[in-house]
Amino acid sequence: MxxxxxxxxxxxxxxxxxxxxxxxxxxxxxxxxxxxxxxxxxxxxxxxxxxxxxxxxxxxxxxxxxxxEPEAKRIRLEDGQTEDGQKEEAAEPREQPQTQKRARGQNKGRPHVKPTHYDKNRLCPSLIQESAAKCFFGDRCRFLHDVGRYLETKPADLGPRCVLFETFGRCPYGVTCRFAGAHLGPEGQNLVQEELAARGAQPPPVRNGLDKALQQQLRKREVRFERAELALRRFSQGQPPGPTPAAAVPEGTVAKGAPRQDNCGAQQVPTGLGTSTPPSSPVRTCGPLTDEDVVRLRPCEKKRLDIRGKLYLAPLTTCGNLPFRRICKRFGADVTCGEMAVCTNLLQGQMSEWALLKRHQCEDIFGVQLEGAFPDTMTKCAELLSRTVEVDFVDINVGCPIDLVYKKGGGCALMNRSTKFQQIVRGMNQVLDVPLTVKIRTGVQERVNLAHRLLPELRDWGVALVTLHGRSREQRYTKLADWQYIEECVKAASPMPLFGNGDILSFEDANHAMQTGVAGIMIARGALLKPWLFTEIKEQRHWDISSSERLDILRDFTSYGLEHWGSDTQGVEKTRRFLxxxxxxxxxxxxxxxxxxxxxxxxxxxxxxxxxxxxxxxxxxxxxxxxxxxxxxxxxxxxxxxxxxxxxxxxxxx
Incomplete structure (x- = not known):
């Protein structure tokens, strides 16, 4: 039944x-x-x-x-036709019948208001961070330095409790906090709970932030990508993108006397090891010397990704932010992934793009998703991430249907650019020390499926896991996901694990999806409609959740948002926007x-x-x-x- x-x-x-x-x-x-x-x-x-x-x-x-009335009939009647399809004589002019059509897609021309727009008088950051003796901007500072004047124009507090003060023992926003009454002393000083502050300082709950020094190097293009350039050089010379042979490693990059390891795992003792004379002067060690910068990890040495049977929260653009992922983790999501990040923006050191890579400590299995159209930028970005962030896997977005990405050759367009796609996958695999996954659709055009032909190639290129959305690019999110085709693709991808995605909104949907033989399911819009869906699937029941319980979920989201984006006016309005x-x-x-x-x-x-x-x-x-x-x-x-x-x-x- x-x-x-x-x-x-x-x-x-x-x-x-x-x-x-x-x-x-x-x-x-x-x-x-x-x-x-x-x-x-x-x-x-x-x-x-x-x-x-x-x-x-x-x-x-x-x-x-x-x-x-059915949708097609309703639109036909609104356009001035009778039920038999004849044109109706205009007795009275209609008022803009096109407004009755259902809106689809994105609001591309919506007004963009920065959170700083809501702060008319902004206090100098040096005062907020309690370093008033030295202003960060010097004589050019255009912010207020008079705390009393700022407090006169500051809006009233939004509540008596500050989430940051209660969680970490200290609110870094001081007098600018919209809940400042909870942690300001009688003379306006910022109070600190020493015990909580000491506990919250280690370890930091959020990782993968962008270091200021690295940001400056990226903006000035001073970061070198040796491994990526070596892989790209091999592609340009038409060499097979296999493991780096010893002859391809530049002279002087491997420590003299260090044991080499061939592809089979046997160590080769370097020549002259026994005849070398010890140095006359004392030698002081300065730490281990590794060859990770020139010799890539073999597949058997990489960290394995075993998420079969786990619930995977999709990387949702705009809505899949860190506070939302914390909500889903609380309800039982096993695997989470950051929002789609554009590789060129990451290489330029854009703070807004690097913010998409942040990981909360509760996300035990976490990955990041990259979007790009060219092997050089994607490979360099993969090498940069392998050095700087803590992730369990890196995902390539080959399922994005929007025109802005598709027309540049990224997203779904890569399914028709097999040569570039292969170079991207092999290049990223060569510089990453974590598994590489790919998210694809059934194809670009409706009723022209490509995934079943692409999956065996992805398996041969070294992809660890593929997620298949059961719709084409032309379908976007209309009509139903084709789970029969996903079942065919499971056989084509074997033994590589394949996750299915599309139309999961109940535990019955999840059970039916698992019967197709997929290794697991990815949940996207279903998590947006009801984040407790993960609990329903694991407990195999329908949850008749009350409105007060749903409001509590939203209240937790706002608390996580204030903790993540800040409790000043900018942080409050950014939290409101994502809510x-x-x-x-x-x-x-x-x-x-x-x-x-x-x-x-x-x-x-x-x-x-x-x-x-x-x-x-x-x-x-x-x-x-x-x-x-x-x-x-x-x-x-x-x-x-x-x-x-x-x-x-x-x-x-x-």
Whole structure:
């Protein structure tokens, strides 16, 4: 019985039990007593839950006709055609019928407001870091140096508790903290809890930061990439990209008298070892001399990546930030990966790009995802990461469908550029000391699958693991993921492990996906809609989570965000922005107790419904103004000039 239930979301998606027949296909089957109309839904929210309008049990009433008509028919009627396809005579001019079409894709022209825009008067960083005797900027400083004047214009505190002060014993933002009342003394001095501060100093909870000295070297192009240049030189000479032979190593790069190791693992004793005379002067050792900079690790020496059967949180752009990953780890995610980072930006030392590589101490299996189109930049970036960051694997993004990446030859375009793709994979493998993984799609064009031909080549090139998203680039995120094709690709990739990705929103979906023979599953949008999905899969149950529990999750996210981005005005507004981006996905979740048929399908849009309490109804709203209202419950009122438009048009169901 459970097996049949699990097959439905992956084969027919919108189908279900006969009880859901009152609604059109593609609409979540909600119990009739909870259904309402658009007008009554927003009227209820505007009244702040004080007055409950009577619920509409009939979905096809006048105000709810947008659910009664199929999508294609609804668009045809809006364009001025009758049901038989004839042109309707214009009795009255219509007002912009194109506004009725569903929005798709990204909001590319949205206003960009920097967090510093909300700080009219900014205090000098030297005062914040309690080094007022020496200003970092000298006479050119354009920041305030008068703490009293700053406090006169500073907005009121947002709350009595400071997360940083309670967690680490000291808030590094001092008087600029929006919760400064919790840790400022009577004379405005920043208080410190010595015991907590000493405990929080070691080890640091977040790793993989960019050192200032390294950043300057990257910006001035002073960093050398010996191993990457050696690998690229071999490609340009047409030599096979195998292990580096002894003849290819430049003279003088291996310590004299050091034992060499051939490809089979046998040590060769260098000549003249027994005849050398000891030096007359005393020799002082300065540490071990290794050859890691010129001799790459053999595959058997690399760290192995064994994540079969584990739950893998996808590297989600914008929403897959460190605070969100901490939420998912708490609910049972086993493997996490940073957001997609562009290799050229990393090589230029951009702080915003390096921030995507940061790793929290709770992320025990963590990787970073790189995007690039050319072997030289990708290989150099891989060598840079192998020196500077602590990761368990490096992933190549060959599944990104956006035009900005595709037109430059990256993302999905690499599936059609096999020569460059091979050079990227082999070059990165030669300089990395951790496993290399790849994320791909079924292909570029719809119904033209490429993955089954590419997977054996990736296996031969030395890839440790591949994740396959069951859609093509043209499909983006529409239609259903093709898990039958993923099952075919599992056989083509064997014995290399293959993870499947697409349309996992319940433990039934996960069970059906595992029946295809994949080594594991990657969860993307399902984690955005309900991060407790990892718990449901591991415990094999549906969790009818309450609205107060969901608010507690958001409260934890804001605490993690303030800890990660800061508790000053900039940090608060950056936390708010990422919270709002996440809420644009969370609003699509339908509580278990309201559904006629379980589980909820990821391709089913929720109709207008009234939840079991006001907060549950508010969380179901698809208006950005209501998301802002939720953020104000957690982070206080927004600034007067606050503007927000979601990056992804997840509120396309207006």
């Amino acid at each position: 459970a097996e049949g239930t699990a097959e439905a979301p992956l084969e027919n998606g919108g189908g279900g039990d006969s009880g859901a027949g009152a609604l059109e296909r593609g609409v979540a089957p909600i119990k009739p007593q909870y259904l309402t109309t658009k007008e009554q839904f927003h009227q209820f929210l505007e009244a702040k839950g004080q007055e409950k309008p009577c619920r509409e049990t009939e979905v096809g009433d006048s105000a709810g006709n947008d659910l009664a 709002l981006e996440w809420l644009s996905f969370l609003c699509r979740y339908v509580p278990v107790g309201l559904l006629e048929r379980l589980p909820q399908r990821i391709n089913e849009r929720p109709p207008y419904y009234l939840g079991r309490d006001y907060l549950e109804t508010l969380m179901a709203s698809q208006k950005a103004a209501d998301w802002i209202r939720i953020s104000e419950m957690l982070l206080g009122p927004v600034p007067p000039n606050f503007v927000f438009l979601p990056k992804h048009k997840a509120n396309a169901y207006k």
